[in-house]
Amino acid sequence: MFRILPIDTPTLGDRSYLAHDGRYAFVVDPQRDIDRVLDLAAAENVTITHVFETHIHNDYVTGGYALARATGSAYHVNADDPVSFDRVPVGDGDVIPVADAMQVRAIATPGHTFTHLSYVLEVEDAPVAVFSGGSLLYGSVGRPDLLGPAHTDDLVHRQYHSAHRLAGRLPDSVELYPTHGFGSFCSATQSEATAATIGSEKRANPVLTRAEQQFVTELLAGLDAWPAYYAHMAPANSAGPESPDLSEPERADAGQLRKRLADGEWVVDLRNRVAFAAGHVAGTLNFGLDGSFATYLGWLIPWGTPLTLLAETPEQVAQAQRELVRIGIDRPAANATGDPVDWAGEGDLETFPRATFADLAQVRHHRPVVVLDVRRDGEAAQAHLDEAVRIPLHDLLRRVDDVPDGEVWVHCASGYRASIAASLLAAAGRRAVVVLDDDFTTAASTGLPVRSPAGPESTTTGT
Structure with a gap:
């Protein structure tokens, strides 16, 4: 028996994986809360013997080091990664036996980081699956700009060639298991796919269907901001994070x-x-x-x-x-x-009021209001209210003073970020704040001036 079981973290848009042959298991890119992995291994009645990291992660703190210590597993991290803990160094072409008929082969796939590895699962010497981390994703690739603008151009080209290396070396039937791409900001674009093979990606993934320069140009043009906490993830992961303390914090009256x-x-x-x-x-x-x-x-x-x-x-x-x-x-x-x-x-x-875009369309005819759009620049470029002040949510704390005086109606794509923004404004002393708790795609139908690439005003919008 051979199984690959995903461990989803939908709030971060990532997947970890546990693969086993019925007795022995390995884990790829585990999240920090390793109890989920241990519980799954126990439910499957298998012993974890190996833990693999595809790269030093930028979007979460790894549980790999703690999981390896808890299970006595070999912890495989690229030999070229400058970590401060003991690991089993691994590099391009290395083959790691996991069980009698199950082995893992490392393939260098730089692009998301310089030292990124993908891992091919081979059963009875035949490749059946590849754990591609932040390299080849469903319909996309991992973004190449997280190490800073000085490296982006080099990494995006490496990402292109790494994807082609995987596609060229592996049979079309090989199943693809990426870590990112389920909403993670580590993905260059997002896909609705939940499963894929090398063959299906060859037919649909832009990195495998575009010429290199076209792919590079399109990918770089679509990149937007990423979370500020990413700056702290690689240093934490390079230090070997311990298991977290999930006990209750002290109570406050x-x-x-x-x-x-x-x-x-x-x-x-x-x-x-x-x-x-x-x-x-x-x-x-x-x-x-x-x-x-x-x-x-x-x-x-x-x-x-x-x-x-x-x-x-x-x-x-x-x-x-x-x-x-x-x-x-x-x-x-x-x-x-x-x-x-x-x-x-x-x-x-x-308290503060909640409203819809239809309410805004009515109100603006009777009194002046400030409309604040807190979506990211890439979202606003697809469609935005012509009259809106645009300050992305992640910039709002340092730009509170840029919000004009008066009654502020704040919106995002659906209302979640608008409520965060409204609470930040209220905490900064703004009292006349209204949350547009509505889907932005309804704005054009209310008669509000929605501007999009289709023209100065449009009846359709982006999300």
Whole structure:
């Protein structure tokens, strides 16, 4: 029996993998919370003997080092990666036996990083699957710009040749198992695909269907910002991260919450944006667990700022902790659960209105309002409100003063980021803030002036 089992982390857009022959298993690119991997191995009744890293990750803290220590496994990391821990060095062409009929062959596939490796699973000497990390993805490749602009041009060309190297060396039937590409900002573009083979990628993936310069030009033109916390991931991964502490943080009462807010700490309300708008403690910030919570919190928080979590239940705090350790925010300073009335103590709760684009279309005829678009530049380039002030959410903290005075109606693509932005504005002292809790694709149908590449005004929009 031979199986490959994905371990999804949808909030970060990544997959790890456990592969086994019924007795022995190896793991590729495990996330920080290794209990998920250990539980899966136990359920499959297999022993993990090898852990492989395709690259030093930029978008999450690895669990590879901790998993190898917990299981006594060999930890395979590229010999050329400058790490500060003991590992089994591996390089291009190395073959690692895992079981009697199962072995892993390393193939150098630079492009996402200079030292990136892909791993081909061979069963009875025949290649059956390739774990491509941030190299060849479903319909895309890993982005080549995360090491800085000085390396981007070199890496994008290497990425092209690495994809062709995989496609040229492996049979069309080989199944493809990438780490990125399921929403991760490490992917150059996104695909809806959930499975692929080398053959299907040869027919559909631009890196394999375009001439080199066309591919390079198109890929670089489509790149947008990536989360600021990425800067901290490679150093953490090169140091060998230990297992995280997921025990409950200390509890905070209303007085302690007030003090933490007064001290400039971040107090984050994990409830959804509807509940937050209806009533929240003044100065708290809304990063709902129902969206890309860790990505946006990690992107915006000044690194090292003490963090307190507010939630309805202890289980929600635990979920948030699990997501945060994956990006290196290991120990919240405190937490509180229950009802916002209890968190406020003797203070009053604050609220802000929610509205639709149809409401905005009506209001703008009766009074002046500021429309703030907090989507990324690439999103706004596809379609935007002609009258909007555009400040990407990840720039808002340093550009709060650039938001014009007056009543601010803030929007994103669907409402999640708009609520984050509204809470940031309210915490900075802006009182007249409205959240457009609506899908941007509805804006054009309301008569609002939507500008897109199709023309100065359009009845269709991008997302």
